[in-house]
Amino acid sequence: MKDLLTPRERFGLLVIDEPQDRVPVFPLVTAHAARVAGISVREYYTDGAAMARSQLVAQETYGIDFISFFSEVGLVAEALGSRFDYPEDDLPLLVRPKWTELTQLDDRVANPLHDGRLRVYLDAIAYAYEARGDTVPILAYVPAPFTTAQQLVDQEAFLLGLLTEPERVKELLGYATRSITRFCRAIIGAGGLPILVDPLASGSVISAEHYRGFALPSEAEVVRYLHRYDLDVVLHICGDTRATIGMMPETGADLLSIDRIEIADAVAGAGKTCRIIGNYDTSAILLSDPRTIERETTEMAAAGSSCPKGFVAATGCEVPVDTPPDNVRAFVRSARQAGRNPEFGKSGTVPRSDAANASRYSPRFHGRRRRV
Amino acid sequence: MSQTGQTGRTSETADWTDPKPARVTFDEWLELFDHVPDELIEHYHYYDNGESWSKYLFPPQTFAIYGARHLRRLKFDNSLAALRMWGLVQNETERLFRARQIGRRVIATMGDLGAVPVIVDSFPGCVAFYPDCIWWTPFVMESRVLFDAAAELGIGDATCFSRAALGAFAKHSYFPDPDLVIASTGASCDDYSGVEQLVQSFAPDVLWVEEPLRQECRIASDECRMGVPRETQAAITFLTREYERVVERMERLAGHAITEEELREGVRRANRVRKLVARLRELTFRDAALAALEMMVVEFGSLHYYSDIGEWTAVLEHLLATAERRAARAERVVDGAALRIIWVTPPADPLLLTYVEDKGARVVGTEYVINQALEVMDESRPPLEAIADSFMAASLIGTSRARAESVIGQARERQAEGVIISGILGGSHCAMEARLISDYVKQEMGLPVLEFDVAPPSNEVGLQLQTRIDAFLEVLRSRR
Numbered sequence: 001m002k003d004l005l006t007p008r009e010r011f012g013l014l015v016i017d018e019p020q021d022r023v024p025v026f027p028l029v030t031a032h033a034a035r036v037a038g039i040s041v042r043e044y045y046t047d048g049a050a051m052a053r054s055q056l057v058a059q060e061t062y063g064i065d066f067i068s069f070f071s072e073v074g075l076v077a078e079a080l081g082s083r084f085d086y087p088e089d090d091l092p093l094l095v096r097p098k099w100t101e102l103t104q105l106d107d108r109v110a111n112p113l114h115d116g117r118l119r120v121y122l123d124a125i126a127y128a129y130e131a132r133g134d135t136v137p138i139l140a141y142v143p144a145p146f147t148t149a150q151q152l153v154d155q156e157a158f159l160l161g162l163l164t165e166p167e168r169v170k171e172l173l174g175y176a177t178r179s180i181t182r183f184c185r186a187i188i189g190a191g192g193l194p195i196l197v198d199p200l201a202s203g204s205v206i207s208a209e210h211y212r213g214f215a216l217p218s219e220a221e222v223v224r225y226l227h228r229y230d231l232d233v234v235l236h237i238c239g240d241t242r243a244t245i246g247m248m249p250e251t252g253a254d255l256l257s258i259d260r261i262e263i264a265d266a267v268a269g270a271g272k273t274c275r276i277i278g279n280y281d282t283s284a285i286l287l288s289d290p291r292t293i294e295r296e297t298t299e300m301a302a303a304g305s306s307c308p309k310g311f312v313a314a315t316g317c318e319v320p321v322d323t324p325p326d327n328v329r330a331f332v333r334s335a336r337q338a339g340r341n342p343e344f345g346k347s348g349t350v351p352r353s354d355a356a357n358a359s360r361y362s363p364r365f366h367g368r369r370r371r372v
Numbered sequence: 373m374s375q376t377g378q379t380g381r382t383s384e385t386a387d388w389t390d391p392k393p394a395r396v397t398f399d400e401w402l403e404l405f406d407h408v409p410d411e412l413i414e415h416y417h418y419y420d421n422g423e424s425w426s427k428y429l430f431p432p433q434t435f436a437i438y439g440a441r442h443l444r445r446l447k448f449d450n451s452l453a454a455l456r457m458w459g460l461v462q463n464e465t466e467r468l469f470r471a472r473q474i475g476r477r478v479i480a481t482m483g484d485l486g487a488v489p490v491i492v493d494s495f496p497g498c499v500a501f502y503p504d505c506i507w508w509t510p511f512v513m514e515s516r517v518l519f520d521a522a523a524e525l526g527i528g529d530a531t532c533f534s535r536a537a538l539g540a541f542a543k544h545s546y547f548p549d550p551d552l553v554i555a556s557t558g559a560s561c562d563d564y565s566g567v568e569q570l571v572q573s574f575a576p577d578v579l580w581v582e583e584p585l586r587q588e589c590r591i592a593s594d595e596c597r598m599g600v601p602r603e604t605q606a607a608i609t610f611l612t613r614e615y616e617r618v619v620e621r622m623e624r625l626a627g628h629a630i631t632e633e634e635l636r637e638g639v640r641r642a643n644r645v646r647k648l649v650a651r652l653r654e655l656t657f658r659d660a661a662l663a664a665l666e667m668m669v670v671e672f673g674s675l676h677y678y679s680d681i682g683e684w685t686a687v688l689e690h691l692l693a694t695a696e697r698r699a700a701r702a703e704r705v706v707d708g709a710a711l712r713i714i715w716v717t718p719p720a721d722p723l724l725l726t727y728v729e730d731k732g733a734r735v736v737g738t739e740y741v742i743n744q745a746l747e748v749m750d751e752s753r754p755p756l757e758a759i760a761d762s763f764m765a766a767s768l769i770g771t772s773r774a775r776a777e778s779v780i781g782q783a784r785e786r787q788a789e790g791v792i793i794s795g796i797l798g799g800s801h802c803a804m805e806a807r808l809i810s811d812y813v814k815q816e817m818g819l820p821v822l823e824f825d826v827a828p829p830s831n832e833v834g835l836q837l838q839t840r841i842d843a844f845l846e847v848l849r850s851r852r
Binding site for chain 2: 004005006008009010012013016017018129130133134135137138185188189191192193228229230231344345
């Protein structure tokens with residue numbers, strides 16, 4: 001069935017608390033796009049034009065509601081001096097962090113035009129924006145300070161530092177934040193909407209106490225920066241966030257992208273203030289069969305309809321590189337179908353601001369849409 | 373310290389000092405925005421509330437990220453007032469949805485470009501807007517989406533760009549489904565009447581208003597203004613009755629019996645806007661205090677005040693304070709020695725204004741088919757009659773000669789060196805009118821005139837048109 005709205009129009013309604021024709025559908029297709037386009041994974045993350053073309057092909061092939069650029073979470077750390085290897089057909093691997101222990105920091109701030117592969121992302125964003133920016137939102141994942149810090153310093157030393165040298169950890173987070181916000185600024189200039197991604201702040205890695213003490217404040221600082229531009233900020237934390245979901249809205253994020261947590265729990269913890277993005281199991285999309293995926297995705301979309309601020313039908317994390325395309329198609333097809341809103345656009349059904357929807361529309365948040 | 377606007381914030385405060393006036397690129401505004409204090413961003417809100425969603429002081433990049441791709445190619449005034457203006461204008465779609473969310477009634481006014489919103493905005497809790505203005509959206513987004521949507525409903529490329537409004541109705545995502553559509557038709561643009569007819573299938577409630585024909589010129593002729601000829605008075609009486617129907621319908625919708633004083637206050641508010649615009653036109657056309665792009669946005673603000681008359685008035689006050697300061701200091705945003713041109717019919721593609729200024733010209737007068745929205749109303753008359761009377765100055769309800777006389781009047785006053793007429797392919801009033809205006813201007817003043825049809829949305833001014841504009845400006849230069 002042909003969509004009434006473009007992905008950009010649909011997203012625009014979502015972020016101002018308006019009903020859409022259907023839920024936006026967002027399997028997190030990142031490096032999997034290289035497979036769709038028939039290029040190597042290394043070419044994907046080292047060549048901006050190749051990255052963009054792959055994403056454009058994937059977006060069109062699957063009918064995804066976003067174009068999203070990402071390869072791995074070491075991006076900013078690499079630009080600051082950590083060393084990565086580039087396997088021919090796999091994602092970059094951290095070979096040597098910039099520092100082996102928490103130490104005296106330098107005063108470096110990554111230059112998005114020259115350092116590491118930041119420029120690859122900017123080129124990709126600019127390319128895709130020119131090609132399809134009128135109809136599809138262009139998103140760019142930016143590793144958050146907490147995750148970036150663990151790519152700058154030996155991870156064990158960093159995690160130990162949370163207990164023994166908290167002030168030094170905070171200095172390191174500030175160090176990472178300066179480069180991250182500068183990168184965000186460059187993304188904004190290129191036409192992309194930064195998504196903050198903080199997988200190493202998940203409950204699978206750290207405690208809720210450490211999340212509140214370290215990860216959350218640094219996420220909030222980046223969110224504050226992005227809100228200077230009135231952007232709708234997505235915070236993606238994959239893994240287990242059951243213990244922290246209630247805190248995540250404190251970052252100021254407008255949309256939370258979740259993984260290993262029940263949607264009902266996410267709604268209970270954050271649904272009153274944030275739109276929820278989630279959360280189909282990425283192992284299942286890799287290993288399962290289309291029929292099962294369709295059934296489970298339909299169930300997920302039904303659960304998502306309980307989100308008072310809105311829902312995006314997504315995978316919990318990246319679609320694995322070697323996922324069978326038919327599985328992704330099954331996910332998209334069923335999410336689109338299950339998330340359809342039959343009431344949308346019916347003339348004469350103008351909602352009035354009565355007591356019931358006054359609370360639904362209570363404009364507490366930072367939703368954005370503009371006349372263009 | 374410069375004058376304060378309604379919200380008490382100026383371009384030169386402890387928080388911010390405008391840089392030397394200039395037109396800056398998209399990227400340069402990003403640099404400038406780094407220096408805008410958070411306090412200023414927090415200060416400006418539309419609908420006079422303190423909610424986070426109603427902030428609007430954001431740079432062009434914000435709107436570009438949400439699809440306004442053309443902004444990357446324009447040049448902008450580098451003042452805080454201009455940034456504020458762009459912010460308010462660019463988030464109008466969100467503002468209309470927010471209006472509905474906070475319980476206001478949203479009324480689509482169509483076709484008359486400036487009159488009916490004076491009535492609508494006199495009603496408490498009602499917001500008027502023009503879907504007509506969506507015609508810029510395909511250009512600002514560099515997109516065919518709305519044209520394609522209109523084409524699927526039967527209006528294709530042979531119709532004026534205003535067909536984008538139909539696409540927007542069909543999409544239900546560019547403005548909330550209106551509580552009421554007030555569609556003006558009659559002695560006006562044929563194409564847009566066709567658009568309005570098709571809109572009816574998307575709107576449960578449409579009130580049609582008939583616009584009368586103006587049987588003689590009253591724009592440029594002082595003699596006509598001295599007295600009201602019988603035919604014109606009859607038209608005003610007719611239109612006043614039409615507006616009485618609008619009032620009745622609005623009263624039923626709003627559940628509010630409006631008083632004459634409320635209507636008078638509505639006229640006064642609209643006049644405040646029109647007077648501010650008149651002064652800005654003077655400072656811009658005479659002293660180059662603003663660039664052509666910002667001035668076009670200012671002029672079109674007189675149509676429906678970008679859905680918030682209070683905030684729009686404050687923005688205009690802020691712009692005027694900036695322009696007055698520049699004029700007092702003999703600072704110009706465009707070279708005062710640039711070639712002086714009059715622009716006829718608004719360019720659907722705003723990049724054309726940037727291009728012409730980049731090439732060494734400046735706009736010293738306009739005839740954007742919205743004279744009716746610029747004319748100050750007579751506050752001593754009964755309000756509906758005053759609105760009807762000012763509408764009789766409308767560009768499109770009379771003869772081409774009347775438009776031409778307006779152009780000639782401005783050209784003489786500002787010593788224009790040439791006239792550009794940017795037509796609209798399919799615009800019924802353009803095809804013949806451009807030639808008539810052109811001939812009349814040449815005959816009366818001997819000025820060179822460049823006529824062209826604006827190309828569909830694109831990411832650049834087409835090379836052929838660039839060549840024509842360049843050659844035209846070269847001719848003007850050679851005549852100096």
